[in-house]
Amino acid sequence: MLFTIYRFNPETDETPYMQEYDLSEIKPGTMLRDALLRIKNEQDESLSFRHSCGEGVCGSDGMNINGTNGLACVTSVDGLKQPIIIRPLPGMPVIRDLVIDMTQFYTQYRAVKPWLIVKDPIPEVEFKQTPEQRDKLDGLYECILCGCCSTACPSFWWNPVKFRGPAALLQSWRFLADSRDQATAERLEELEGPYKLYRCHSIMNCVDVCPKNLNPTKAIGHIKKLMLKNML
Amino acid sequence: MNIITRKFDTLVIGAGGAGLRAALQLSHADAKVAVVSKVFPTRSHTVAAQGGMNAALGNVTPDNWHWHMYDTVKGSDYLGDQDAIEYMCRAAPDTIIELEHFGVPFSRLENGRIYQRPFGGQSQNFGGDQAARTCAAADRTGHAMLHTLYQQNIRAKTHFFDEFFAVDLLKNKAGDVLGAIAYDIETSEKIIIEAKTTLIATGGAGQLFRTNTNASINTGDGMAMALRAGIPLQDMEFFQFHPTGVAGKGMLITEGVRGEGGYLINCDGERFMERYAPHAKDLASRDVVSRAIAIEIREGRGCGSNKDHVLLKLDHLGSDVIKKRLPGIRDTSLTFLGIDPIEEPIPVFPTAHYTMGGIPTNRNGEVVVPMGIGGEEVIPGLYAAGECACASVHGANRLGGNSLLDIVVFGRAAGNHIIDFLKSHHYHQILADDCIDEALARLERWENPLHKQDEESNNSSESYSVPQLKEELQQVMEEKCGVFRTEKVLAEGVEKVKQIKDKFEHAYITDHSVIFNTARVEALELENLIEIGLATVISALARKESRGAHSRVDYEIRDDESWMKHSLYYMNDHRLNYKPVHTKALSVDTFPPKERVY
Numbered sequence: 004m005l006f007t008i009y010r011f012n013p014e015t016d017e018t019p020y021m022q023e024y025d026l027s028e029i030k031p032g033t034m035l036r037d038a039l040l041r042i043k044n045e046q047d048e049s050l051s052f053r054h055s056c057g058e059g060v061c062g063s064d065g066m067n068i069n070g071t072n073g074l075a076c077v078t079s080v081d082g083l084k085q086p087i088i089i090r091p092l093p094g095m096p097v098i099r100d101l102v103i104d105m106t107q108f109y110t111q112y113r114a115v116k117p118w119l120i121v122k123d124p125i126p127e128v129e130f131k132q133t134p135e136q137r138d139k140l141d142g143l144y145e146c147i148l149c150g151c152c153s154t155a156c157p158s159f160w161w162n163p164v165k166f167r168g169p170a171a172l173l174q175s176w177r178f179l180a181d182s183r184d185q186a187t188a189e190r191l192e193e194l195e196g197p198y199k200l201y202r203c204h205s206i207m208n209c210v211d212v213c214p215k216n217l218n219p220t221k222a223i224g225h226i227k228k229l230m231l232k233n234m235l
Numbered sequence: 236m237n238i239i240t241r242k243f244d245t246l247v248i249g250a251g252g253a254g255l256r257a258a259l260q261l262s263h264a265d266a267k268v269a270v271v272s273k274v275f276p277t278r279s280h281t282v283a284a285q286g287g288m289n290a291a292l293g294n295v296t297p298d299n300w301h302w303h304m305y306d307t308v309k310g311s312d313y314l315g316d317q318d319a320i321e322y323m324c325r326a327a328p329d330t331i332i333e334l335e336h337f338g339v340p341f342s343r344l345e346n347g348r349i350y351q352r353p354f355g356g357q358s359q360n361f362g363g364d365q366a367a368r369t370c371a372a373a374d375r376t377g378h379a380m381l382h383t384l385y386q387q388n389i390r391a392k393t394h395f396f397d398e399f400f401a402v403d404l405l406k407n408k409a410g411d412v413l414g415a416i417a418y419d420i421e422t423s424e425k426i427i428i429e430a431k432t433t434l435i436a437t438g439g440a441g442q443l444f445r446t447n448t449n450a451s452i453n454t455g456d457g458m459a460m461a462l463r464a465g466i467p468l469q470d471m472e473f474f475q476f477h478p479t480g481v482a483g484k485g486m487l488i489t490e491g492v493r494g495e496g497g498y499l500i501n502c503d504g505e506r507f508m509e510r511y512a513p514h515a516k517d518l519a520s521r522d523v524v525s526r527a528i529a530i531e532i533r534e535g536r537g538c539g540s541n542k543d544h545v546l547l548k549l550d551h552l553g554s555d556v557i558k559k560r561l562p563g564i565r566d567t568s569l570t571f572l573g574i575d576p577i578e579e580p581i582p583v584f585p586t587a588h589y590t591m592g593g594i595p596t597n598r599n600g601e602v603v604v605p606m607g608i609g610g611e612e613v614i615p616g617l618y619a620a621g622e623c624a625c626a627s628v629h630g631a632n633r634l635g636g637n638s639l640l641d642i643v644v645f646g647r648a649a650g651n652h653i654i655d656f657l658k659s660h661h662y663h664q665i666l667a668d669d670c671i672d673e674a675l676a677r678l679e680r681w682e683n684p685l686h687k688q689d690e691e692s693n694n695s696s697e698s699y700s701v702p703q704l705k706e707e708l709q710q711v712m713e714e715k716c717g718v719f720r721t722e723k724v725l726a727e728g729v730e731k732v733k734q735i736k737d738k739f740e741h742a743y744i745t746d747h748s749v750i751f752n753t754a755r756v757e758a759l760e761l762e763n764l765i766e767i768g769l770a771t772v773i774s775a776l777a778r779k780e781s782r783g784a785h786s787r788v789d790y791e792i793r794d795d796e797s798w799m800k801h802s803l804y805y806m807n808d809h810r811l812n813y814k815p816v817h818t819k820a821l822s823v824d825t826f827p828p829k830e831r832v833y
Binding site for chain 1: 274275277278279280282283331332335336337341342343345346348349372373375378379386387389390421450452486487563566567570700702703744745748749750751752753754
């Protein structure tokens with residue numbers, strides 16, 4: 004099985020290049036992460052990429068696979084066209100090989116204040132929440148911060164500083180949608196202006212690539228609707 | 236020393252649930268906290284915990300902490316310290332409520348309260364009917380908890396050193412721990428973090444075994460740091476095999492599947508747990524279920540063409556329950572097996588899961604070692620919490636749902652104790668220049684491109700790649716230190732792991748670059764893992780009884796007379812020492828050991 008992988012080590016390389024690897028005896032159902040580990044262990048120890056849980060919950064191994072962002076550990080090599088072309092997630096500075104600098108992504112995450120804000124006195128028991136209220140958080144809280152969505156978003160490529168990006172906005176809605184949260188007005192105010200929220204043009208790349216099948220575009224739509232409702 | 240030095244009140248090594256819970260407590264108290272983690276915090280392995288966290292809230296079945304305590308003591312096969320267990324079970328309800336207030340999106344009951352599901356080893360009224368004690372956010376409870384704790388920490392402005400690899404603890408001559416040396420994985424720049432107090436919260440060492448449910452980062456780094464600092468590891472022979480890992484692959488399938496009503500069947504379609512645990516059946520303790528599966532397979536009743544696994548059946552639960560309560564494991568099953576559990580059962584096999592042993596602590600999270608006349612003297616300023624620690628609340632076998640509980644209860648307790656400690660310790664101690672020499676030597680070994688060539692010119696047959704040695708270690712541990720153990724096989728295991736340690740002296744890496752060198756990280760991790768492997772197999776060889784997860788075919792009976800005691804393994808000379816179990820609880824009567832039936 005043939006692989007073409009983006010390589011760049013700033014210590015030794017002036018420019019990035021693509022390197023080919025050939026891996027034999029790949030069992031059906033092998034995940035891309037395991038194939039990459041075999042390349043690293045058997046052929047080229049210098050190939051660098053992040054990975055950890057191996058089952059799509061830690062969000063470490065987001066990368067661009069044959070032109071589409073995804074997690075290596077839950078992508079089977081079976082269905083992939085060869086040579087499998089692997090690049091780092093696009094639009095972010097590359098530290099080395101497939102390892103990107105996610106600082107800007109995390110900065111945007113922090114900017115939406117992704118934590119529960121409660122202003123009332125805190126009871127000694129849990130805040131009550133009906134199953135229906137809790138259902139509203141499904142499809143939101145499962146985000147693993149892998150960065151596949153934001154780095155697939157043209158608006159985020161153009162405005163990584165001014166536009167919060169799909170991952171951060173999904174989190175923003177996760178708290179706006181939480182019946183326990185009491186900071187709706189501040190959260191919405193924070194997102195006003197032409198960029199932070201409104202740079203989303205519903206291109207929906209984020210939805211296509213999310214390895215957890217979440218829908219940031221829909222969440223962004225909910226925020227816009229709520230903003231409108233609050234203005235009227 | 237021309238190495239950057241930073242000073243904090245507290246250094247937390249590890250950013251999983253225990254480290255983050257402690258850091259949050261400290262940041263709330265305005266202490267200066269540094270959290271060092273080799274991965275971005277939400278990538279820590281707490282994220283993968285599925286089923287939930289035990290607390291006697293009584294939202295679904297009648298419950299109280301005392302019943303929870305009984306189940307935990309019994310689950311531990313009477314090796315757990317009853318004072319620490321009482322503390323944990325009493326603290327559980329408040330700790331859960333606090334997490335809910337932080338924002339954890341727990342699943343809910345119709346009345347708006349936190350959803351709780353039945354889990355293994357849980358009972359009402361000291362061994363009566365099944366209890367439902369495990370608070371859950373669907374089957375993604377660890378993810379929900381870890382992200383919430385990280386979010387609260389960024390709100391509290393905790394200082395993070397993300398993707399920094401902690402190498403070793405720093406000690407003075409008196410044995411006090413004064414911080415740690417670490418390096419930035421991105422740049423290889425070394426950093427000394429001086430701290431008045433240090434908390435080790437680096438998690439377990441599931442990577443010891445070939446097939447495991449753990450992330451690749453679970454290499455026991457903090458435990459190995461403790462060993463190198465002269466601190467023993469406690470009860471390392473007790474390693475939990477989770478009954479339901481995906482057969483041959485290892486991904487975890489939560490006990491919550493059986494909690495929701497799923498059950499195991501053999502090749503005859505028989506619900507075999509009815510024979511092994513007539514009362515609790517599939518919700519017996521994990522050690523009991525894992526052994527039952529291993530016996531079924533050994534006796535030829537395994538499933539599949541190789542008869543090498545059993546099946547976890549849950550299709551009868553219906554698509555609604557599975558989609559609502561178990562969406563994560565359905566995804567896992569679809570992704571890795573192409574099996575939709577709504578229609579077909581999942582092939583499972585006992586899989587290495589959890590390190591019951593670890594750095595010995597008391598219930599404040601303070602590290603305690605035998606010094607002087609007492610058996611448990613505190614090392615001032617050094618703390619450990621979570622899977623890397625041994626409080627000991629899990630004893631010889633941990634109950635499902637007690638791990639997420641352990642990390643938040645003892646992370647919080649350690650945080651609180653550190654706050655007190657800081658009140659009487661205002662200044663940093665003086666760090667001697669030579670205290671980092673050994674750590675630097677260990678680091679420099681991998682920086683030197685000549686190392687491999689030297690080795691090869693000396694004796695080319697005697698050099699080993701790091702991945703090759705890691706594979707060998709995992710293979711040996713799986714074969715020699717698995718679910719069933721004997722003197723002969725364990726003795727072979729000890730020899731083999733010692734040989735691997737010797738071979739590691741001749742291990743090489745080919746990548747000596749500075750920027751984000753993952754080969755070097757893996758070499759340092761393997762060095763740690765080998766020490767944990769030795770601790771495990773040597774402690775296992777010495778314990779001549781069967782208790783909890785440590786099942787000796789040649790000593791089938793639990794021997795309370797000789798062996799109701801904790802092992803302590805020292806790295807120097809591979810020495811073992813023992814200390815008594817705390818059978819005295821804090822306020823209630825002791826639960827005396829009795830025969831353990833489910």
